[in-house]
Each structure stands twice: as C-alpha cells, then as structure tokens.
Amino acid sequence: MSEIEFLNWVRGPGFQIAIIIFIAGVIIRFAEILLLGRNKNLAEAKGSEMSSGLRTIVTRSIPDKETFRRSTFTLVAGYIFHIGLFVTIFLFAPHILMFKDIIGFGWPALPTPVVDAMAVVTIIALLAVLVHRMRDPVLKFLSTREDYLVWLVTIAPLITGYMAFHRIGTTAPTLLAIHILSVELLLIILPFTKLMHAFTIALSRWYGGAISGYRGVES
Amino acid sequence: MTNDSIKDKTLGEVMRSQGVSRRSFLKFCAATASMMAMSPAMIPKIAHALESARRPSVIWLSFQECTGCTESLTRAHTATLESLIFDYISLDYHHTLQAASGHAAEEARKAAMDENWGKYILVVDGSIPTLDMGYSTIAGISNLDMFIQTAAGAAVIISVGTCAAYGGIPHAYPNPTGAYSVYDIIKQYGKDQLDGISSATLAKVGKGSVANTPIISVPGCPPIPVVITGVLTHYLTFGTIPELDHLGRPKVFYGQSIHDRCYRRPFYDKGLFAETFDDEGAKKGWCLYKLGCKGPTTYNACATTKWNNGTSWPIEAGHPCLGCSEPDFWDGGGFYKALSMPTENITQTAIYTAAGAVAAGVALGAMNKSKKNDAVSAHSETTINDLEK
Amino acid sequence: MTEATIPVTGEIKFNIQFSNELTQNVKPLLHEIKHALDALIETGKTGIIDLRSIPLASGEEDKILNTLGQGEVLAQMNTLGLSEIVETQYAGVWLVTHYNDEGNIISRFIEITAMPEILCSQTEDILSAYSRITEILD
Structure with missing residues (x-):
C-alpha cells in the first residue's frame, strides 16, 4: 500500500467504518441510558426534578471555592485542555471544511497560528494531567487501564495533528493519514468508554440535580 | 542517429571542437546547477564532470501512455542549453521522435542494445499491462516482453511520468488492464510473479x-521538462544516480512539498482561503486549500521551477494542485475536495447508521418496558444493583 | 529608482496576483546580501545566491532588483544566448542573468564578489587563443 493509498483509505472506507461505529455506538448508549432506565422512584417528591436538574447543568461548570482550593490543578488543567480540544477540533479551518462536508454548513475559523499555539498548550495540559494522575497516590490507585487508554486516544490526534501540520518525522501524506487514523480510533473508542461524557455530560448533570431536587436538597 | 565521429569523445572535447568556449560552458553549468536546485558552489564541479563525460546511448520505450511526457520534454525551456546534452546523448530508439519505423526501428533498438549492453540508459514512459499481453504491443512484441528484454541490459532505468513511476491513469481504479509501474514490474519479475512473459524472453x-x-522515478502528469533533463544531466555529470526519496524520486526536485514552497503559503498560515474560483479571496490570490489543493501532500518542483519558460504554474494561475506527482492521485476522491474532507459520502453513511441504531434502541426499550411495569406493580425496591446500570 | 534601470529582456509577464502581502521573502533575501557583503569585507569570502531557488511570487523578483538598482558596470556576454552581468548600485553586489537564444531567462544569480568568475577569461580559452595567435604568426 502506497502512502497515498493509505491516505485515500483513511479518508474513505476507514472514515466510513469509524463513523458507523461512532454513531451507532453513541445512539445505542443513549438508548441504553434513556430507555432501559431505572425503576420508578415510588417515594414522594419533595421538590422539582426539572428545575434542579436544569440548574445543575449550569452550576456544575463553576467549581465552588472549596473544591477549587482542593483540586486547583485538576480544574485548571482540565479547563485548559477541554477548551483547547474545542478550539483545535472545531475552529481549525481544515476541520471546519470536514464538518461542512458532512453536515452541510460551516462557521468561521480562528487564524491558524492561534489554533497551532492552542494545540501546544493542550498537549502540555494533557501531559501534565497524566503526570499528576501517575504521581498522586489516590488518583493512581483509582486509575484503570481504561483511563490510560482514554488519555492516549485523546492526545494522539493532537500530537499527530501537530506533526502533520509541521511535517515532523516523515512525509506529509503519511503524517496526514496517521492523524486521520488516530481520529478514527478516537471515534471508535469514544462511545464505549468514559469519553462518552462528551455527549452525556448535560444528561448526567441533569440527573444528579434531579435526584437532589426530588429529595428537596441542594445539589 | 549514431555518430561515430563523436562517439568516443568527451563532452568537453565535442564542445570545444564545435567552437563552444569555456565561458559558454560555465554559463551552461550555472544554468544546470540552478535547474537541479544545487548549491551554486557546485558549478565548478559540474563543469569538470561534464567536460569529461562520455556519450551515452539512450533507449526510450513508450507503453500505455498519452505522449504527454514526450510533449513536455520537447518543450524544455532551456532548449538551447539542453540541446547540448541532447545532441550529445545518442537517442537510439524513441518511436515518436525517431525517423525510422517498423522493422528498421526495432533493428535500431536491438543494435543499440547489443552495442551498449549493460551501459545504456533506458527511459520508460507509460505503464505496463499484465492482464492480457494483447492490450498493448509494439511491432508485435508485448510491452512486458519488450520492457524485460530491454531492462536486462540497462545501466539505469528512468521512469518518466506518473504512469511509468506508479501506474498512473491506466492503474487507476478499476485498473482494467492490470497496469503496473516499472518498479512493480521489476519487483514482481524478481519474485517470479509475472504471467505472460514469452518463453523466448525468459530464456x-x-x-x-x-x-x-537502479530505477529513478520522475513522476508528474506530465513531469516538469527541466526535471526530466535535469535527471539525465545528473547522470551524465556524475555517472551516478541522484539521491532518491522513498518513492525513488530525486530529492533535488521532489524533496519539498508544493505547500512548503508555495508563494501562497502565508495565506494558509493566516487562514485566508479562496472559497470559490471567483470570490474576493481568489482575486486576492489567497490559499486554494479549500478548493481541493493537494499541495500539502504533493512533492514536486513546480513552485520554484514553474512551467512554460518559468512563466507560471497551476497555483499561480489560480488552480489548486492536483497532486499529479503522487501515486494514485487519480483515486483521491475528487480534485476539488479539500484534503481534510472525507472521500466517501459520510452524510449518507451517518444518516443510515443513525436510523438503524435508533430503531435498534427503540426495540430494546420496548422489550424492557414490560420489565419496568412489572417492577412498579410489584412495588420492588431500588437496590444498589440498579445503580450499576 | 525606476523599473527601466534593470534591463529585462523578453521576460514574459503573467500575473493574476495583486495582493501586496506575498511570500515575505524579499526582506530576508536583502539581509542575506548584506551579510554576504560583510563576509566579503571581513574575510574576502565570495557569496552567490540562486534567485531561482527561492520561492518568490511574480513581482517580488522585480522588487529585489529594483532595490539593488544599477551601478557603474554593465557587461554583456554573447554566448549561447545573451548574458548580462550588472554591478548593482552596491559595489560588490552583482546581478548575473543568463538568457537562452529565445531571450528567456534560464538562470539568475546575485553574486557577492569583486568580479564574477564568468567575466574572467578562462584558462582553456586563453590556451586556445595562444595557439590560434601562434598559428596566424607562423
């Protein structure tokens, strides 16, 4: 297989396979959560589920002082790499072209040097959270193999993307193909791991808030 | 075309006998160094090597091709200087350019081969069919037979054009003739994987x-003329093959991507793109990435060598690079699809998958509904096990 | 400095590029010339820049040539087509342009030297000249 054949495969059939697994995976996971559900709570409600649930979706984005003091690093690094991922995935011109090709519309991009800098910051933040995870005894104890896998498939597209943009290591077609392949790996793994939180975050926050609302306590 | 009187002379001797001064020769070498993207410091070395080079025999075989490569070569823009080289090489067989035809032409090829066995340069343009030997023949000889016979005595093979270098358009999906590149044919021959070679050839x-x-690939559809002559000049100058990349291309010409040498690169870096062929961005000369430019994955010398007497090149004329010097450029999902776009119809795939998955989800939910109803009527307690769901 | 000061023979102009922000290679190249001139002064080391090896948009080469301008020497060499060897307004910086028979530029160098090599009489040509003049006198 020549490098251009490899590139054509990841842009074509490879991408198709990844999209099928990704979409089917996400929908089935949602069906599992929404339709299988839990048994009906027969206890009497002491407050509103809906308003507490909706409020929690927003309030959980802002850490309270005590949480911030205890987990400053996790919160700051976490915010940085999440924003960084958003910028590099959704505001880089070639990526927007890809979305436009699939969903039919696009949006303005950030200047390439900004995205480039953001990618570096994101990579550093992700490396830092890994070091933190491995050095903190409690975090290390709690970490499973899945946590490391999830970290790897998240940082891989960033590193391969950075290398493809700056042409580091090998030829451009191979670098681009490896980058796309790493994204496909991410798409395939996402629905079946913790990465699913990208889709379920609102839902799970709502659920947490709703439980508290039902019990009439603050969430 | 063989000229016995100059056959054994060096290029320097031939030129001096024709009244070409050393100064003219230096000029020629300066142009050559510039053309071959060599450091100007190499000029004295090129001069010395070329002066003592001896006249080589060249056999040019054309297989499944469109003659575009020959058209390109005969328009080499440094014609006056290259004519020095071309007058100097002995082009013993080229069925488009030679005067002889039929048996006389084939005799010329055989004579050149016998006389220069092991020393001649074999230039090939076009890919070689392998499914049926009748798909392409010359003088009743199949392309495969003619290639293997001629390659056996060559000192070096130069694959001119994308078809000879990678299979090119004949090799594009679904490759009806089973076309292969020179490199693939040599490799398969070495492994005894080729059918259809006549027993005479095999014997x-x-x-x-x-x-x-050794094989030097000079891909492009067509290749830049001065790149073809540059490779020949390099071989004549140094008697060696130039440094090649992983696809067998000379690094001096194919060492950098179109994107890296593109004068529109600053616009890519700034994120300024032409969206259509006639918008404001196109008029301002912005980057053509969104219009499908394959410059980032294409290695060639167009950006600095340019075309038509150095006048312009596709991107300067406002058209994205097609990637013609890369393998399988014809199968890349469309010339006007940006590199970051998927080549298949992903929207359709996504919709079908979503529909299927939703249906499956609903079915599963329905199956579970009765279980939940049972739980309510039985007044069963929610246990820690339920939270694991 | 007007464009007419540098003779441009038969160059075909084809340019749909109107923007001012091009490759930004003009300034660095002029700086390179300055450094080469400095090296020539300090160590006597000559330098040579192949203009065709640098990605330039149409118009940028003219911009460089206009900045360098034309100095005191303009030599023409008539062999294998015309060649022009021009000392720019900065002594020690030469512009060497080779044309083919059809008047198209085949190569263009900026040389930083007291005297471009190609202007010097070549040993081989001097030897041949000696034998020719000897023939006449015999």
Whole structure:
C-alpha cells in the first residue's frame, strides 16, 4: 500500500467504518441510558426534578471555592485542555471544511497560528494531567487501564495533528493519514468508554440535580 | 542517429571542437546547477564532470501512455542549453521522435542494445499491462516482453511520468488492464510473479540482472521538462544516480512539498482561503486549500521551477494542485475536495447508521418496558444493583 | 529608482496576483546580501545566491532588483544566448542573468564578489587563443 493509498483509505472506507461505529455506538448508549432506565422512584417528591436538574447543568461548570482550593490543578488543567480540544477540533479551518462536508454548513475559523499555539498548550495540559494522575497516590490507585487508554486516544490526534501540520518525522501524506487514523480510533473508542461524557455530560448533570431536587436538597 | 565521429569523445572535447568556449560552458553549468536546485558552489564541479563525460546511448520505450511526457520534454525551456546534452546523448530508439519505423526501428533498438549492453540508459514512459499481453504491443512484441528484454541490459532505468513511476491513469481504479509501474514490474519479475512473459524472453534474460537495475522515478502528469533533463544531466555529470526519496524520486526536485514552497503559503498560515474560483479571496490570490489543493501532500518542483519558460504554474494561475506527482492521485476522491474532507459520502453513511441504531434502541426499550411495569406493580425496591446500570 | 534601470529582456509577464502581502521573502533575501557583503569585507569570502531557488511570487523578483538598482558596470556576454552581468548600485553586489537564444531567462544569480568568475577569461580559452595567435604568426 502506497502512502497515498493509505491516505485515500483513511479518508474513505476507514472514515466510513469509524463513523458507523461512532454513531451507532453513541445512539445505542443513549438508548441504553434513556430507555432501559431505572425503576420508578415510588417515594414522594419533595421538590422539582426539572428545575434542579436544569440548574445543575449550569452550576456544575463553576467549581465552588472549596473544591477549587482542593483540586486547583485538576480544574485548571482540565479547563485548559477541554477548551483547547474545542478550539483545535472545531475552529481549525481544515476541520471546519470536514464538518461542512458532512453536515452541510460551516462557521468561521480562528487564524491558524492561534489554533497551532492552542494545540501546544493542550498537549502540555494533557501531559501534565497524566503526570499528576501517575504521581498522586489516590488518583493512581483509582486509575484503570481504561483511563490510560482514554488519555492516549485523546492526545494522539493532537500530537499527530501537530506533526502533520509541521511535517515532523516523515512525509506529509503519511503524517496526514496517521492523524486521520488516530481520529478514527478516537471515534471508535469514544462511545464505549468514559469519553462518552462528551455527549452525556448535560444528561448526567441533569440527573444528579434531579435526584437532589426530588429529595428537596441542594445539589 | 549514431555518430561515430563523436562517439568516443568527451563532452568537453565535442564542445570545444564545435567552437563552444569555456565561458559558454560555465554559463551552461550555472544554468544546470540552478535547474537541479544545487548549491551554486557546485558549478565548478559540474563543469569538470561534464567536460569529461562520455556519450551515452539512450533507449526510450513508450507503453500505455498519452505522449504527454514526450510533449513536455520537447518543450524544455532551456532548449538551447539542453540541446547540448541532447545532441550529445545518442537517442537510439524513441518511436515518436525517431525517423525510422517498423522493422528498421526495432533493428535500431536491438543494435543499440547489443552495442551498449549493460551501459545504456533506458527511459520508460507509460505503464505496463499484465492482464492480457494483447492490450498493448509494439511491432508485435508485448510491452512486458519488450520492457524485460530491454531492462536486462540497462545501466539505469528512468521512469518518466506518473504512469511509468506508479501506474498512473491506466492503474487507476478499476485498473482494467492490470497496469503496473516499472518498479512493480521489476519487483514482481524478481519474485517470479509475472504471467505472460514469452518463453523466448525468459530464456534470454536472467532474473537477477533485471532485479538489481537502479530505477529513478520522475513522476508528474506530465513531469516538469527541466526535471526530466535535469535527471539525465545528473547522470551524465556524475555517472551516478541522484539521491532518491522513498518513492525513488530525486530529492533535488521532489524533496519539498508544493505547500512548503508555495508563494501562497502565508495565506494558509493566516487562514485566508479562496472559497470559490471567483470570490474576493481568489482575486486576492489567497490559499486554494479549500478548493481541493493537494499541495500539502504533493512533492514536486513546480513552485520554484514553474512551467512554460518559468512563466507560471497551476497555483499561480489560480488552480489548486492536483497532486499529479503522487501515486494514485487519480483515486483521491475528487480534485476539488479539500484534503481534510472525507472521500466517501459520510452524510449518507451517518444518516443510515443513525436510523438503524435508533430503531435498534427503540426495540430494546420496548422489550424492557414490560420489565419496568412489572417492577412498579410489584412495588420492588431500588437496590444498589440498579445503580450499576 | 525606476523599473527601466534593470534591463529585462523578453521576460514574459503573467500575473493574476495583486495582493501586496506575498511570500515575505524579499526582506530576508536583502539581509542575506548584506551579510554576504560583510563576509566579503571581513574575510574576502565570495557569496552567490540562486534567485531561482527561492520561492518568490511574480513581482517580488522585480522588487529585489529594483532595490539593488544599477551601478557603474554593465557587461554583456554573447554566448549561447545573451548574458548580462550588472554591478548593482552596491559595489560588490552583482546581478548575473543568463538568457537562452529565445531571450528567456534560464538562470539568475546575485553574486557577492569583486568580479564574477564568468567575466574572467578562462584558462582553456586563453590556451586556445595562444595557439590560434601562434598559428596566424607562423
């Protein structure tokens, strides 16, 4: 297989396979959560589920002082790499072209040097959270193999993307193909791991808030 | 075309006998160094090497091709200087350019081969069909037979054009003729994987001798004329093959991507793109990435060598690079699809998958509904096990 | 400095590029010339820049040539087509342009030297000249 054949495969059939697994995976996971559900709570409600649930979706984005003091690093690094991922995935011109090709519309991009800098910051933040995870005894104890896998498939597209943009290591077609392949790996793994939180975050926050609302306590 | 009187002279002697001064020769070498993207410091070395070079025999075979490569070569823009080289090489067989035809032409090829066995340069343009030997023949000889016979005595093989270098358009999906590149044919021959070679050829040609012949690929559709002559000049100058990349291309010409040498690169870096062929961005000369430019994955010398007497090149004329010097450029999902776009119809795939998955989800939910109803009527307690769901 | 000061023979102009922000290679190249001139002064080391090896948009080469301008020497060499060897307004910086028979530029160098090599009489040509003049006198 020549490098251009490899590139054509990841842009074509490879991408198709990844999209099928990704979409089917996400929908089935949602069906599992929404339709299988839990048994009906027969206890009497002491407050509103809906308003507490909706409020929690927003309030959980802002850490309270005590949480911030205890987990400053996790919160700051976490915010940085999440924003960084958003910028590099959704505001880089070639990526927007890809979305436009699939969903039919696009949006303005950030200047390439900004995205480039953001990618570096994101990579550093992700490396830092890994070091933190491995050095903190409690975090290390709690970490499973899945946590490391999830970290790897998240940082891989960033590193391969950075290398493809700056042409580091090998030829451009191979670098681009490896980058796309790493994204496909991410798409395939996402629905079946913790990465699913990208889709379920609102839902799970709502659920947490709703439980508290039902019990009439603050969430 | 053989000229016995100059056959054994060096290029320097030939030129001096024709009244070409050393100063003219230096000018020629300066142009050559510039053309071959060599450091100007190499000029004295080129001068010395070329002055003592001896006249080589060149056999040019055209297989499944469109003659575009020959058209390109005969328009080499440094014609006056290259004519020095071309007058100097002995082009013993080229069925488009030679005057002889039929048996006389084939005799010329055989004579050149016998006389220069092991020393001649074999230039190939076009890919070689392998499914049916009748798909392409010259003088009743199949392309495969003619290639193997001629390659056996070549000192070096130069694959001119994308078809000879990678299979090109004949090789594009679904490759109806089973077309292969020169490199693939040599490799398959070495492994004894080729059917259809005549027993006469097999009897004449040993396997090992062909497998070790160096191959220089000069891809492009067509290749830049001065790149073709540059490779020949390099071989004449140094008697060696130039440094090649992983696809067998000379690094001096194919060492950098179109994107890296593109004068529109600053616009890519700034994120300024032409969205259509006639918008404001196109008029301002912005980057053509969104219009499908394959510059980032294409290695060639167009950006600095340019075309038509150095006048312009596709991107300067406002058209994205097609990637013609890369393998399988014809199968890349469309010339006007940006590199970051998927080549298949992903929207359709996504919709079908979503529909299927939703249906499956609903079915599963329905199956579970009765279980939940049972739980309510039985007044069963929610246990820690339920939270695991 | 007007464009007419540098003779441009038969160059075909084809340019749909109107923007001012091009490759930004003009300034660095002029700086390179300055450094080469400095090296020539300090160590006597000559330098040579192949203009065709640098990605330039149409118009940028003219911009460089206009900045360098034309100095005191303009030599023409008539062999294998015309060649022009021009000392720019900065002594020690030469512009060497080779044309083919059809008047198209085949190569263009900026040389930083007291005297471009190609202007010097070549040993081989001097030897041949000696034998020719000897023939006449015999």
